[in-house]
Amino acid sequence: MATLYTQQDKNIYKTWFLMAMFLVVIIGLGYFIGSYYNNSGILFFAIIFSIVMNIASYWWSDKIVLAMSGAKLADHDTYTDLYHSVENLSITAGLPMPKVYIINDPSPNAFATGRNKEHAVVAVTTGLLQILNKTELEGVIAHELSHIGNRDILLSTVIVVLVGFISILANIFMRGGMGGKGRDNDKGGGILAIIGIIFIILSPIIAKIIQLAISRKREFLADASGALLTRYPEGLASALQKISQVSTPMKNANTATAHLFISNPFGGASISKGIGNLFSTHPPVQARVEALLGDRK
Numbered sequence: 318m319a320t321l322y323t324q325q326d327k328n329i330y331k332t333w334f335l336m337a338m339f340l341v342v343i344i345g346l347g348y349f350i351g352s353y354y355n356n357s358g359i360l361f362f363a364i365i366f367s368i369v370m371n372i373a374s375y376w377w378s379d380k381i382v383l384a385m386s387g388a389k390l391a392d393h394d395t396y397t398d399l400y401h402s403v404e405n406l407s408i409t410a411g412l413p414m415p416k417v418y419i420i421n422d423p424s425p426n427a428f429a430t431g432r433n434k435e436h437a438v439v440a441v442t443t444g445l446l447q448i449l450n451k452t453e454l455e456g457v458i459a460h461e462l463s464h465i466g467n468r469d470i471l472l473s474t475v476i477v478v479l480v481g482f483i484s485i486l487a488n489i490f491m492r493g494g495m496g497g498k499g500r501d502n503d504k505g506g507g508i509l510a511i512i513g514i515i516f517i518i519l520s521p522i523i524a525k526i527i528q529l530a531i532s533r534k535r536e537f538l539a540d541a542s543g544a545l546l547t548r549y550p551e552g553l554a555s556a557l558q559k560i561s562q563v564s565t566p567m568k569n570a571n572t573a574t575a576h577l578f579i580s581n582p583f584g585g586a587s588i589s590k591g592i593g594n595l596f597s598t599h600p601p602v603q604a605r606v607e608a609l610l611g612d613r614k
Contacts, residue, residue: 343367374475379430379438382577386428387569388418388440399446402458403439410462410546415439424567424584425449425560428577429461429470437465442567448559456543456553460579463542469535473577536579540605550609557609561602 347363393400400417407414415431418440425445431437439461449457464470540557544550557580566584575582581599 339371340364340367343370375432375471378475379432379436379470382428382430382574383418383438383440385569385571385574386420386440386567387422388420388438391417391419396446398451399441399454402451402455403462406455406458406462406546410459410466412462412466413437415462415465417441419443420567420569422567422569423447424565424582425563426567426578426580426582427457427461428574428579429464430473430577431465431470433468433471434465437470439465444563445560448563449556452547452549452552453556453559455547456549456556457579459543459546460539460553461543463539463546464535467535467538467542469539473535476576536599537605537608540609544609554606554609557602557605 343363343366344360347360347366351357351359351363391399396417396419403417404414412434415429415434415437416439418438420426420440420442422442423444425442425448427439427441427445429437429439439458441457445457446454464473540553543553547553560580564584567578567582570582570584576599580602
Protein backbone atom coordinates (compact mmCIF):
# COMPACT_ATOMS: atom_id res chain seq x y z
CA MET A 318 0.00 0.00 0.00
CA ALA A 319 1.32 3.44 -0.97
CA THR A 320 2.24 5.62 1.97
CA LEU A 321 4.07 8.90 2.45
CA TYR A 322 6.80 9.35 -0.18
CA THR A 323 6.88 5.70 -1.26
CA GLN A 324 6.51 6.53 -4.95
CA GLN A 325 9.83 8.31 -5.54
CA ASP A 326 11.59 5.50 -7.42
CA LYS A 327 8.50 4.76 -9.52
CA ASN A 328 8.17 8.40 -10.51
CA ILE A 329 11.84 8.64 -11.47
CA TYR A 330 11.39 5.54 -13.62
CA LYS A 331 8.23 6.96 -15.20
CA THR A 332 10.03 10.23 -15.95
CA TRP A 333 12.83 8.47 -17.81
CA PHE A 334 10.29 6.25 -19.57
CA LEU A 335 8.28 9.25 -20.75
CA MET A 336 11.43 11.01 -21.95
CA ALA A 337 12.40 7.87 -23.88
CA MET A 338 8.89 7.67 -25.37
CA PHE A 339 9.14 11.33 -26.36
CA LEU A 340 12.40 10.53 -28.16
CA VAL A 341 10.72 7.65 -30.01
CA VAL A 342 7.64 9.70 -30.97
CA ILE A 343 9.66 12.68 -32.24
CA ILE A 344 11.96 10.38 -34.25
CA GLY A 345 8.86 8.67 -35.64
CA LEU A 346 7.36 12.00 -36.65
CA GLY A 347 10.69 12.99 -38.19
CA TYR A 348 10.87 9.73 -40.13
CA PHE A 349 7.39 10.07 -41.62
CA ILE A 350 7.82 13.75 -42.46
CA GLY A 351 11.31 13.20 -43.88
CA SER A 352 10.13 10.24 -45.97
CA TYR A 353 7.18 12.18 -47.28
CA TYR A 354 9.33 15.12 -48.34
CA ASN A 355 12.28 12.92 -49.42
CA ASN A 356 14.49 14.86 -47.01
CA SER A 357 16.61 12.79 -44.60
CA GLY A 358 17.74 16.00 -42.89
CA ILE A 359 14.32 16.24 -41.22
CA LEU A 360 14.94 12.97 -39.38
CA PHE A 361 18.34 14.14 -38.10
CA PHE A 362 16.75 17.42 -37.01
CA ALA A 363 14.04 15.47 -35.15
CA ILE A 364 16.66 13.43 -33.28
CA ILE A 365 18.64 16.51 -32.25
CA PHE A 366 15.42 18.36 -31.35
CA SER A 367 14.15 15.53 -29.14
CA ILE A 368 17.45 15.30 -27.26
CA VAL A 369 17.57 19.07 -26.71
CA MET A 370 13.95 19.17 -25.53
CA ASN A 371 14.53 16.29 -23.11
CA ILE A 372 17.41 18.24 -21.55
CA ALA A 373 15.38 21.47 -21.51
CA SER A 374 12.36 19.79 -19.95
CA TYR A 375 14.50 18.42 -17.12
CA TRP A 376 16.43 21.59 -16.29
CA TRP A 377 14.03 24.43 -17.14
CA SER A 378 10.49 23.05 -17.10
CA ASP A 379 9.83 24.60 -13.67
CA LYS A 380 10.82 28.06 -14.92
CA ILE A 381 8.60 27.59 -17.96
CA VAL A 382 5.65 26.63 -15.76
CA LEU A 383 6.17 29.58 -13.39
CA ALA A 384 6.33 32.00 -16.31
CA MET A 385 3.21 30.54 -17.90
CA SER A 386 1.25 30.87 -14.65
CA GLY A 387 2.44 34.42 -13.92
CA ALA A 388 3.88 33.40 -10.53
CA LYS A 389 6.13 35.83 -8.63
CA LEU A 390 8.44 35.18 -5.69
CA ALA A 391 6.48 35.87 -2.49
CA ASP A 392 7.65 38.58 -0.11
CA HIS A 393 8.28 37.12 3.36
CA ASP A 394 6.96 40.12 5.28
CA THR A 395 3.76 40.29 3.22
CA TYR A 396 3.01 36.57 3.38
CA THR A 397 4.43 35.66 6.78
CA ASP A 398 1.70 33.16 7.69
CA LEU A 399 2.07 31.36 4.38
CA TYR A 400 5.85 31.15 4.83
CA HIS A 401 5.47 29.75 8.34
CA SER A 402 2.99 27.11 7.17
CA VAL A 403 5.31 25.98 4.38
CA GLU A 404 8.33 26.04 6.66
CA ASN A 405 6.72 24.10 9.52
CA LEU A 406 5.24 21.43 7.26
CA SER A 407 8.53 21.09 5.36
CA ILE A 408 10.31 20.37 8.65
CA THR A 409 7.64 17.82 9.57
CA ALA A 410 7.97 16.16 6.17
CA GLY A 411 11.78 16.16 6.32
CA LEU A 412 12.03 18.26 3.17
CA PRO A 413 14.14 21.33 2.39
CA MET A 414 12.16 24.56 2.49
CA PRO A 415 10.87 25.16 -1.07
CA LYS A 416 10.69 28.59 -2.61
CA VAL A 417 7.29 30.21 -2.19
CA TYR A 418 5.58 31.93 -5.10
CA ILE A 419 2.38 33.95 -5.34
CA ILE A 420 0.00 34.13 -8.29
CA ASN A 421 -2.08 37.29 -8.26
CA ASP A 422 -5.37 35.66 -9.16
CA PRO A 423 -8.75 35.62 -7.35
CA SER A 424 -9.37 32.00 -8.31
CA PRO A 425 -8.23 29.70 -5.45
CA ASN A 426 -5.56 27.23 -6.51
CA ALA A 427 -2.01 26.00 -5.88
CA PHE A 428 0.70 23.87 -7.44
CA ALA A 429 4.23 22.60 -6.84
CA THR A 430 7.01 22.35 -9.41
CA GLY A 431 10.76 21.76 -9.69
CA ARG A 432 13.09 18.97 -10.77
CA ASN A 433 13.83 17.72 -7.23
CA LYS A 434 13.25 18.56 -3.57
CA GLU A 435 16.35 20.79 -3.48
CA HIS A 436 14.95 22.92 -6.32
CA ALA A 437 11.26 22.84 -5.46
CA VAL A 438 8.64 25.58 -5.60
CA VAL A 439 5.21 25.91 -4.03
CA ALA A 440 2.92 28.48 -5.63
CA VAL A 441 -0.48 29.61 -4.38
CA THR A 442 -2.96 32.14 -5.65
CA THR A 443 -4.08 35.21 -3.72
CA GLY A 444 -7.62 33.86 -4.01
CA LEU A 445 -6.63 30.71 -2.11
CA LEU A 446 -5.25 32.75 0.78
CA GLN A 447 -8.46 34.74 0.97
CA ILE A 448 -10.95 31.89 1.31
CA LEU A 449 -9.09 29.28 3.38
CA ASN A 450 -8.53 29.22 7.12
CA LYS A 451 -5.26 28.04 8.68
CA THR A 452 -6.02 24.30 8.83
CA GLU A 453 -7.37 24.30 5.30
CA LEU A 454 -4.32 26.13 3.98
CA GLU A 455 -2.07 23.66 5.79
CA GLY A 456 -3.97 20.83 4.10
CA VAL A 457 -3.29 22.35 0.68
CA ILE A 458 0.39 23.02 1.47
CA ALA A 459 0.78 19.44 2.77
CA HIS A 460 -0.74 18.18 -0.50
CA GLU A 461 1.80 20.17 -2.53
CA LEU A 462 4.71 19.10 -0.32
CA SER A 463 3.62 15.51 -0.86
CA HIS A 464 3.99 16.06 -4.60
CA ILE A 465 7.54 17.20 -3.86
CA GLY A 466 8.28 14.27 -1.56
CA ASN A 467 6.87 11.76 -4.04
CA ARG A 468 8.87 13.33 -6.90
CA ASP A 469 5.61 14.06 -8.73
CA ILE A 470 6.95 17.53 -9.53
CA LEU A 471 9.66 16.22 -11.86
CA LEU A 472 7.28 13.84 -13.60
CA SER A 473 4.53 16.45 -13.98
CA THR A 474 6.66 19.36 -15.16
CA VAL A 475 8.53 17.21 -17.68
CA ILE A 476 5.15 16.13 -19.05
CA VAL A 477 4.18 19.78 -19.60
CA VAL A 478 7.08 20.36 -21.97
CA LEU A 479 7.19 17.01 -23.75
CA VAL A 480 3.46 16.65 -24.41
CA GLY A 481 3.24 20.30 -25.38
CA PHE A 482 5.96 20.01 -28.00
CA ILE A 483 4.52 16.83 -29.47
CA SER A 484 1.24 18.70 -29.96
CA ILE A 485 3.01 21.73 -31.44
CA LEU A 486 4.98 19.65 -33.96
CA ALA A 487 1.91 17.70 -35.00
CA ASN A 488 -0.07 20.92 -35.40
CA ILE A 489 2.66 22.57 -37.49
CA PHE A 490 2.84 19.61 -39.85
CA MET A 491 -0.94 19.33 -40.17
CA ARG A 492 -1.21 23.02 -41.00
CA GLY A 493 1.66 23.21 -43.44
CA GLY A 494 2.07 19.65 -44.25
CA MET A 495 0.45 17.06 -46.33
CA GLY A 496 -0.32 19.13 -49.38
CA GLY A 497 2.23 20.77 -51.53
CA LYS A 498 5.79 19.72 -52.16
CA GLY A 499 5.69 16.25 -50.77
CA ARG A 500 6.35 12.90 -52.39
CA ASP A 501 4.53 12.25 -55.66
CA ASN A 502 1.09 10.75 -55.24
CA ASP A 503 2.15 7.26 -56.28
CA LYS A 504 0.80 4.26 -54.44
CA GLY A 505 3.68 4.08 -51.97
CA GLY A 506 3.63 7.78 -51.29
CA GLY A 507 -0.12 7.77 -50.76
CA ILE A 508 0.04 4.94 -48.24
CA LEU A 509 2.92 6.60 -46.41
CA ALA A 510 0.98 9.86 -46.29
CA ILE A 511 -2.07 8.13 -44.80
CA ILE A 512 0.03 6.33 -42.17
CA GLY A 513 1.84 9.57 -41.36
CA ILE A 514 -1.39 11.53 -40.95
CA ILE A 515 -2.87 8.88 -38.63
CA PHE A 516 0.33 8.77 -36.57
CA ILE A 517 0.56 12.57 -36.35
CA ILE A 518 -3.09 12.91 -35.33
CA LEU A 519 -2.97 10.17 -32.70
CA SER A 520 0.40 11.09 -31.15
CA PRO A 521 -0.75 14.21 -29.23
CA ILE A 522 -4.06 12.58 -28.30
CA ILE A 523 -2.41 9.51 -26.79
CA ALA A 524 0.22 11.67 -25.08
CA LYS A 525 -2.53 13.82 -23.58
CA ILE A 526 -4.51 10.83 -22.30
CA ILE A 527 -1.36 9.44 -20.62
CA GLN A 528 -0.66 12.84 -19.08
CA LEU A 529 -4.17 13.15 -17.65
CA ALA A 530 -4.26 9.58 -16.32
CA ILE A 531 -0.99 10.15 -14.45
CA SER A 532 -2.32 13.47 -13.13
CA ARG A 533 -5.50 11.97 -11.65
CA LYS A 534 -3.62 9.12 -9.95
CA ARG A 535 -1.03 11.48 -8.46
CA GLU A 536 -3.75 13.74 -7.03
CA PHE A 537 -5.28 10.89 -5.04
CA LEU A 538 -1.86 9.88 -3.69
CA ALA A 539 -0.93 13.47 -2.79
CA ASP A 540 -4.27 13.86 -0.97
CA ALA A 541 -3.56 10.74 1.10
CA SER A 542 0.07 11.70 1.76
CA GLY A 543 -0.94 15.26 2.69
CA ALA A 544 -3.51 13.94 5.15
CA LEU A 545 -0.84 11.75 6.76
CA LEU A 546 1.44 14.76 7.04
CA THR A 547 -1.05 17.01 8.85
CA ARG A 548 -2.85 14.18 10.64
CA TYR A 549 -6.02 16.14 9.89
CA PRO A 550 -7.68 15.05 6.62
CA GLU A 551 -10.68 17.25 7.36
CA GLY A 552 -8.59 20.34 6.64
CA LEU A 553 -7.72 19.31 3.09
CA ALA A 554 -11.21 17.94 2.46
CA SER A 555 -12.76 21.26 3.50
CA ALA A 556 -10.27 23.17 1.34
CA LEU A 557 -11.11 21.05 -1.71
CA GLN A 558 -14.81 21.66 -1.20
CA LYS A 559 -14.31 25.42 -0.89
CA ILE A 560 -12.06 25.54 -3.95
CA SER A 561 -14.51 23.54 -6.06
CA GLN A 562 -17.34 25.95 -5.24
CA VAL A 563 -15.55 28.79 -7.06
CA SER A 564 -16.39 28.62 -10.76
CA THR A 565 -14.17 31.52 -11.85
CA PRO A 566 -11.30 30.24 -14.03
CA MET A 567 -7.74 31.41 -13.45
CA LYS A 568 -6.60 34.32 -15.61
CA ASN A 569 -3.66 32.33 -16.99
CA ALA A 570 -5.40 28.95 -17.16
CA ASN A 571 -3.62 26.75 -19.68
CA THR A 572 -4.36 23.20 -20.77
CA ALA A 573 -0.63 22.41 -20.78
CA THR A 574 -0.24 23.17 -17.05
CA ALA A 575 -3.75 22.39 -15.78
CA HIS A 576 -2.74 19.00 -14.35
CA LEU A 577 -0.18 20.62 -12.03
CA PHE A 578 -2.77 22.46 -9.95
CA ILE A 579 -4.58 21.06 -6.94
CA SER A 580 -7.88 21.82 -8.69
CA ASN A 581 -8.99 22.39 -12.26
CA PRO A 582 -7.77 25.94 -13.10
CA PHE A 583 -10.61 26.40 -15.58
CA GLY A 584 -13.07 26.55 -12.66
CA GLY A 585 -15.62 24.27 -11.07
CA ALA A 586 -15.48 20.68 -9.92
CA SER A 587 -14.53 17.83 -12.17
CA ILE A 588 -17.68 15.82 -12.87
CA SER A 589 -16.51 13.64 -15.76
CA LYS A 590 -17.52 10.00 -15.66
CA GLY A 591 -16.74 6.95 -17.74
CA ILE A 592 -14.92 7.62 -20.99
CA GLY A 593 -15.21 11.37 -20.38
CA ASN A 594 -13.00 10.96 -17.33
CA LEU A 595 -10.09 10.09 -19.66
CA PHE A 596 -9.92 13.77 -20.60
CA SER A 597 -10.23 15.18 -17.09
CA THR A 598 -7.16 16.65 -15.38
CA HIS A 599 -8.45 15.92 -11.87
CA PRO A 600 -10.59 13.30 -10.12
CA PRO A 601 -14.07 14.44 -9.07
CA VAL A 602 -13.86 16.49 -5.86
CA GLN A 603 -16.51 14.34 -4.22
CA ALA A 604 -14.42 11.22 -4.82
CA ARG A 605 -11.36 12.94 -3.33
CA VAL A 606 -13.31 14.06 -0.26
CA GLU A 607 -14.76 10.59 0.24
CA ALA A 608 -11.29 9.05 -0.01
CA LEU A 609 -10.01 11.49 2.63
CA LEU A 610 -12.86 11.23 5.11
CA GLY A 611 -14.14 7.70 4.61
CA ASP A 612 -16.64 6.88 7.34
CA ARG A 613 -16.14 10.27 9.04
CA LYS A 614 -18.32 12.11 6.51
